[in-house]
Amino acid sequence: xxxxxxxxxxxxxxxxxxxxxxxxxxxxxxxxxxxxxxxxxxxxxxxxxxxxxxxxxxxxxxxxxxxxxxxxxxxxxxxxxxxxxxxxxxxxxxxxxxxxxxxxxxxxxxxxxxx
Amino acid sequence: xxxxxxxxxxxxxxxxxxxxxxxxxxxxxxxxxxxxxxxxxxxxxxxxxxxxxxxxxxxxxxxxxxxxxxxxxxxxxxxxxxxxxxxxxxxxxxxxxxxxxxxxxxxxxxx
Numbered sequence: 105x106x107x108x109x110x111x112x113x114x115x116x117x118x119x120x121x122x123x124x125x126x127x128x129x130x131x132x133x134x135x136x137x138x139x140x141x142x143x144x145x146x147x148x149x150x151x152x153x154x155x156x157x158x159x160x161x162x163x164x165x166x167x168x169x170x171x172x173x174x175x176x177x178x179x180x181x182x183x184x185x186x187x188x189x190x191x192x193x194x195x196x197x198x199x200x201x202x203x204x205x206x207x208x209x210x211x212x213x214x215x216x217x218x219x
Numbered sequence: 220x221x222x223x224x225x226x227x228x229x230x231x232x233x234x235x236x237x238x239x240x241x242x243x244x245x246x247x248x249x250x251x252x253x254x255x256x257x258x259x260x261x262x263x264x265x266x267x268x269x270x271x272x273x274x275x276x277x278x279x280x281x282x283x284x285x286x287x288x289x290x291x292x293x294x295x296x297x298x299x300x301x302x303x304x305x306x307x308x309x310x311x312x313x314x315x316x317x318x319x320x321x322x323x324x325x326x327x328x329x330x
Binding site: 105108110135136138146147148150153197199201204205206207208209210211212213215 | 250252254259260261262263264267269307311312313314315316317318320321322323
């Protein structure tokens with residue numbers, strides 16, 4: 105099946121700094137990727153749809169200036185959490201849809217802790 | 220938007236069958252999916268069913284779809300300890316469209 109990687113797997117940063125998370129499709133091209141946030145014992149919350157070569161589509165309530173998404177190539181999308189605060193601490197997961205059924209292949213996730 | 224509901228927790232004994240249930244509100248979903256998430260990891264696609272099907276079997280996994288009642292289930296035969304995880308159902312239109320995930324069911328397998 106399709107493989108998606110994420111980097112870093114864990115990151116700890118100080119409040120006020122910015123953190124970049126990378127999502128790569130390793131063996132296929134992904135014109136679309138999704139970014140999710142998952143709170144402990146909670147379902148996935150879709151943050152935005154990342155589109156190669158164009159602006160991301162953000163879900164209602166997600167601050168686009170805080171969560172910057174760039175999809176500069178067919179294999180890489182990045183999520184930058186700007187001016188991070190402790191409430192941004194969470195598990196961030198990306199995915200890419202493959203095939204007519206749109207089955208999503210997920211990255212392993214990034215645990216962000218803001219101190 | 221669509222709501223997708225699941226029971227929070229299910230506990231079964233090793234070797235028994237597990238049945239995880241899911242109800243959804245949007246009957247326009249073309250595809251319905253089941254994903255598995257182990258602790259601290261991303262989600263793994265288990266299987267999916269096209270909305271005009273009633274059943275799909277894939278080795279130990281059986282998916283049943285009742286469109287009239289908007290009910291989806293995943294049956295795991297001969298449940299093993301390695302099946303312990305959180306299971307999410309999801310619905311979507313396919314292609315590059317976003318999907319809506321259920322609340323997740325934590326499956327605990329007792330040896």
